[in-house]
Amino acid sequence: QEQLVDALTRETVEQFDYVTGLSWEPSRGVIWSSPDSSFDVGDLEEVLAEVIGWVADRFDDIEEETLTESITGESEMKVYNTTSDNDTTQNIDEFNWTENQERALVPYELDENGYGINPSDENNLLPGRGELHHWGEAVAADAIVYTVLGDDVYLLMVKRDDGHGWALPGGGLNPGESSRMAVIRELNEETNISNAYALILGDLTARVVPDPRAGQHAWMVTVPTVFIAEKRSGWNGKLPQVEAGDDAADVDWFPATDYDTLEASIKQREGVVFPAHVDMLRDVLRNNVSAAELNDIINDFYKN
Numbered sequence: 215q216e217q218l219v220d221a222l223t224r225e226t227v228e229q230f231d232y233v234t235g236l237s238w239e240p241s242r243g244v245i246w247s248s249p250d251s252s253f254d255v256g257d258l259e260e261v262l263a264e265v266i267g268w269v270a271d272r273f274d275d276i277e278e279e280t281l282t283e284s285i286t287g288e289s290e291m292k293v294y295n296t297t298s299d300n301d302t303t304q305n306i307d308e309f310n311w312t313e314n315q316e317r318a319l320v321p322y323e324l325d326e327n328g329y330g331i332n333p334s335d336e337n338n339l340l341p342g343r344g345e346l347h348h349w350g351e352a353v354a355a356d357a358i359v360y361t362v363l364g365d366d367v368y369l370l371m372v373k374r375d376d377g378h379g380w381a382l383p384g385g386g387l388n389p390g391e392s393s394r395m396a397v398i399r400e401l402n403e404e405t406n407i408s409n410a411y412a413l414i415l416g417d418l419t420a421r422v423v424p425d426p427r428a429g430q431h432a433w434m435v436t437v438p439t440v441f442i443a444e445k446r447s448g449w450n451g452k453l454p455q456v457e458a459g460d461d462a463a464d465v466d467w468f469p470a471t472d473y474d475t476l477e478a479s480i481k482q483r484e485g486v487v488f489p490a491h492v493d494m495l496r497d498v499l500r501n502n503v504s505a506a507e508l509n510d511i512i513n514d515f516y517k518n
Contacts, residue, residue: 292317292392293317294317294319294353294387294391294392294393295314295317295318295319295350295351295352295353295435296348296352296353296386296387296388296389296391297346297347297348297352297386298388298389299314299348299352299389300347300348300349300352302347304349306329306342306343306349306431309349309350311324311328311329311330311349311350314330314349314350314351315330315350317351318350318351318435319351319353319420319435319437320333320351320420320421320422320435321333322350322351329431330349330350330351330431331430331431332422332428332429332430332431332432332433333422333433334422334424334428334433336424336428339428339429339430340427340428340429340430341429341430342429342430342431342432343429343431343432344427344428344429344430344432345426345427345429346425346427346428346429346432346433346434348432349431349432350431350432350433351433351434351435352386352387352432352433352434352435353386353387353393353420353434353435353436353437354384354385354386354387354396354423354434354435354436354437355384355385355387355393355394355396355397355400355436355437355438355439356381356382356383356384356397356436356437356438356439356491356494357370357382357383357384357397357400357401357438357439357441358382358418358438358439358440358441358498359383359401359407359441359442359443360440360441360442360443360470360503360508361442361443361444361453361454361467362442362505362508362509363451363452363453364451364505365505366469366471366505367469367470367471367503367504367505367508368453368467368468368469368470369467369468369470369476369499370382370383370405370407370443370456370465370466370467371383371465371466371467371468371476371480372404372405372458372462372463372464372465373458373462373463373464373465373466373485374461374462374463374488375461375462375463376461378426378488378489378490379480379485379486379487379488379489380468380480380483380485380486380487380488381487381488381490381491382438382488382491382494382495383400383401383404383405383462383465384396384397384400384401384404384436385400385403385404385460385461386434393417393437393439394414394417394439397437397439400460401441403459403460404458404459404460404461404462404465405456405457405458405459405462405465406456406457406458406459406465407443407454407455407456413441413442413443413444413511414439414440414441415440415441415442415511416439416440417437417438417439417440418437418438418439418440418498420435420436420437421435421436421438421494422434422435423435423436423490423491423494424489424490424492424493425489425490426489426490434490436494438494438498440498442508442511453467454467466483468480470499470503471499471502471503471504472499472500472502473495473496473499473500476495476499
């Protein structure tokens with residue numbers, strides 16, 4: 215366990231995390247193992263190799279090389295574009311488009327006036343920054359949280375309090391945060407998930423989301439992170455306990471073997487899927503994730 219603490223840096227933990235009775239202390243920049251953890255440091259190399267292969271096979275846009283770099287700590291800390299970079303009263307001409315463009319996770323072009331052009335394929339964008347409170351790109355982090363109950367796969371969704379429907383838990387990055395730090399914070403703030411370990415499989419490729427609030431010169435980019443919520447003692451055949459918090463009107467688990475199943479389940483609640491997340495959820499669920507596959511990964515990480 216001491217070897218594990220010495221080997222893993224803050225950069226490593228932010229990029230590729232796994233929780234088996236291990237906790238992350240951001241102030242120290244390391245993870246530590248609780249005294250009652252059953253995790254065996256000797257299993258680290260074998261377990262990570264299996265998970266890297268599984269994630270790379272399951273999600274087409276995660277490259278095995280990227281995952282390997284992440285767990286060796288070779289990746290560098292990145293400065294992200296955030297909503298807080300903007301003064302809400304700031305004129306479009308006063309905004310630092312050069313800095314925003316250089317930091318952008320999704321490349322974009324400038325128009326003849328030097329203003330950033332929304333890189334999405336959406337038509338009929340709102341003028342200016344639309345209903346957003348920033349110029350250019352701002353980065354969010356979204357949590358794709360699976361869990362298994364019996365033979366069924368469930369996905370964690372939150373009901374937005376702005377009337378735009380059911381969405382993945384997530385939100386914008388604060389200055390100085392990485393996407394991993396933000397997604398863990400948002401997941402806790404919005405869902406208060408308890409009685410479960412959150413096993414992080416990895417991050418998907420950053421993508422522009424078709425946010426209905428976006429404008430011609432303002433848009434959101436998200437970094438989705440894939441989790442499995444695994445049981446602790448006391449589940450008794452029930453889903454992990456969640457409770458709406460922060461800016462969530464409601465939170466719940468929905469059957470999600472595929473996108474059609476998820477959408478139908480939400481419609482039964484007289485709800486809709488948040489338009490900005492429809493394409494992303496279709497992509498994530500297109501391979502029909504099975505309970506057996508998720509249980510295989512869980513069993514590789516936990517010693518029951």
